[in-house]
Amino acid sequence: MNIVSIRIITADVKNLTTFYEQITGISAIQYTPDFAEVKMQSATLAIGSTNTLQFFGGGEVAASAQNRSAIIEFRVKDVDEDYQRLAKFIQPYLVQKPTIMPWGNKSLLFRDTDGNLVNFFTPVTPEAIKKFDGV
Template identity: 55%
Template sequence: MDFVSIRVITGDITRLVGFYEGATGATAHWSTEDFAELRTASATLAIGSTRTVAMFAPGAAHPADNRSVILEFRVEDVDAVHRKLIDSGLVDACVQAPTTMPWGNRSLLVRDPDGHLVNFFTPVTEDAAARLAR
């Protein structure tokens, strides 16, 4: 088994894709006007409009209704990402400014336009880097 993606359902796909393109520097690959993917070396963030839910599970997903999942992106320099997000206006405020966590990651927590919690992190200890090595 290989975990390859997570899909977020949104009521405003253009806004949400724009946020993730700006925040990650990745370019979205659009399959249709209702579905886009931001691909990285290890996983894909798929973003679908509410219209896609009706195609496979009507009523099963509700946009901007999550408070239990954190989307996580490993970055080279979390402090630089913090400055970029604030300076570009992609986020107004952080849930948590860059902080070094006990498990060895320096983490920045923000909310995307739909309110999902997003963690940008950089491993800063040898143990954390080894744990995340692929």
């Protein structure tokens, strides 16, 4: 079994899609005004409008801009390089500048425009590198 995608429900698909295009450098596929996908090598970040909730049982199934328990994580080649590239753009959303975590990843934390926590990380210790690369 594999995770194929994570879907964020939002009241503003266009704004959130633009945000993720900016931070990933990947153009989204906008299927409808209510649904877009940012496709990456290992998974897809789907962005769905609150209007799409009707297909899953109604508007009570999920709520936009309410997440306080999940972190959307991206493994990046060089977190310091990405921080330099995005520093001005993510400044209003910054939670933590690049910091080495106890488990060996260098991590940059910020929020997206809906308040969801985003982590860009690079494994930096031999143990963390081995965990992700199997080396």
